[in-house]
Amino acid sequence: MMPQTADLDTMADALGARGWIVVPSFFAAAEVAALAADCRALDAAATLMPAATGREAGRRQAGLRGDRTRWFEPDALSSPQAAYWQAMDALRRGLNQRLLLGLESLEAHYALYPPGAGYARHRDRFRDDDARVLSSVCYLNEGWQPADGGVLRLHLTDGVHDVVPQDGTLALFLSAEIEHEVLPAQRERLSIAGWFRRRELAHG
Numbered sequence: 001m002m003p004q005t006a007d008l009d010t011m012a013d014a015l016g017a018r019g020w021i022v023v024p025s026f027f028a029a030a031e032v033a034a035l036a037a038d039c040r041a042l043d044a045a046a047t048l049m050p051a052a053t054g055r056e057a058g059r060r061q062a063g064l065r066g067d068r069t070r071w072f073e074p075d076a077l078s079s080p081q082a083a084y085w086q087a088m089d090a091l092r093r094g095l096n097q098r099l100l101l102g103l104e105s106l107e108a109h110y111a112l113y114p115p116g117a118g119y120a121r122h123r124d125r126f127r128d129d130d131a132r133v134l135s136s137v138c139y140l141n142e143g144w145q146p147a148d149g150g151v152l153r154l155h156l157t158d159g160v161h162d163v164v165p166q167d168g169t170l171a172l173f174l175s176a177e178i179e180h181e182v183l184p185a186q187r188e189r190l191s192i193a194g195w196f197r198r199r200e201l202a203h204g
């Protein structure tokens, strides 16, 4: 799956104008189903870990977020992960041609929210890590119903916008600017959170 030129133009326009965009069916159903199966297999093998916030390895803030995560390793991607990575890299290059964001690399992890888990309101750029420029979330949940809850709530200057975590949907928003939260869901909720990063400046 590769983003088409017309889609990239539309996405770049919206991102440039207001700093966020939601694209339903950005990823194909078969691709997303393979990613969901990959994520569930990794979780069954107990390789998803309770998430930490910020870069403080191991320091849990259990009250803040209730998901389990596993980082993608660029040198050891499963085949569904490689397809995701390729699509996201094409997106990165396409956005760089249209916006002056200087997106240089991608980091991404699976996230599994058990029923009842959420992620309190936050921004994705941390005090000790200001390299994140553009946040992305790709949803892996087939047949999500409004009653299942679990929306991604974007807090915008003119109110909130709720994103239903339907499979194939891609949400993009500026990491430094847009506060957001994950509301608890009635069922297990799977996603891939990815961050496009700029070059890190050497600290003196």
Ligand code: OGA
Pocket: 111, 119, 124, 137, 151, 152, 180, 181, 182, 191, 193
């Ligand atoms: C995050 C996050 C949103 C979502 O991982 O930082 O905000 O909808 N995820 O899963």
Ligand code: MN
Pocket: 122, 123, 124, 180
């Ligand atoms: Mn976030």
